[in-house]
Amino acid sequence: MADLDEQASDLPECPSAKGTGLLPPELRAWMLLLAATGAVEQRLRSVVKERLDVSHDEFLVLCLLAEHPREGLRMTRVAELLGRPKTRLTYQIACLQRAGLVTRKAVCGDRRGVEIALTDKARTLLREASGSLAETVAGALTHVVGPDQCAAVRGLLDLAGEAGPGPASEAVGTPD
Template identity: 75%
Template sequence: MADLPACPSASDDGLLPTELRAWMILLAATGAVEQRLRAVVKERLDVSHDEFLVLCLLAEQPAGLRMTRIAELLGRPKTRLTYQVACLQHAGLVTRTSVCGDKRGVEVLLTDKARRLLTEASDALSETVTESLAHFMGPAQLDAMRALLPDHAQRSDTE
């Protein structure tokens, strides 16, 4: 696995306000996690990273989600999502059903096969996320991230 680029600076020397600097660190950390996660997702689940994100959303919604809601949550065009869901359906990982009373509405549900695969892969996936963040973010970056949620950081410190 290739080394990740250095983490953006968390110092106050730059032009950006604290919140924007923290946001940039969050984006960089997310990119680092996604970079490492792609290979694990492909190996363990045999799906693309974007398809994996759909599976993760559905894993948290036992009753399923409408296609429009998935597109909204992932910030993806509906046409792209339609292709991804079709690939997942072809792999036997999701089912699509029409929404009662709405002829254009389509709801997507995880199959038992997808639930089993996610359960089996969860340790490797969570370990990849944790290791990626630990490799990428040091104390200065964590402090910068806390600047995004100052009220929450204060509550956590006193609890």
Template identity: 75%
Template structure:
């Protein structure tokens, strides 16, 4: 594993966003983006554990729920959005419920549906931890997302490139 204190110049170079390899531009861009986000996740894991005392996967569940304007989400939808098996999600939700961060309840009119929602405790913790977590993401992206990754992101989301030029 690479030393987290390495300087970006010391890290091996990423494949070019324009590349001359076998992959089409979209797949090459996606792979570069995954590499950058993987580096961010590694940095974020430690801060999430320190600030919230939960796993990274549990943090992702809280983030999904935090973006819901009202109520919560069905567990099947959380499973779809995170690409996690329902059995794994059930375990993670049980852990979050045990710590008082989420509630589970039946969906009105659907005996089999289960909805998960944040508790006030979770909202408070997320609010308190948001600044250091956001700073961790910003620093990691600044460090690991070089010109090739930025170009890859712009290739995947062309509107983003146009917005950047307008600023």
């Protein structure tokens, strides 16, 4: 934890965290959260490509499906949770299917519905890569998130927690 504090203290002060601008605290915190997310994504891209041989967007699909041990998710729900157009998701799923990482099947009783699930190969790859992926995320966050940023984002998350769990938390298996 001392290393984390040392790294965070080396960071330049974040102007958004001061609250001296025009934005209310919720928007400042959101901007800080986006910056942290962007830093993580930037570092993860090469590790994901090296370890899993998939794009970052395909990796996000795999992570979402990884939260569902055996059952799959409807493609429309995956598109909704990832904020992706269905047509783009269809292409990504086709790539993942060709790589042997996901399966597709029709949803019983809905001729237009398609459900996707991880294959055992994907589960094994994710299990093997999870350590280096987690280290990459932690490293990226400690590089860009200091105490001021943590406090701002924590405030935003506290507000979200007061509102209660949303439909997205149910889909990814987050406890109520």
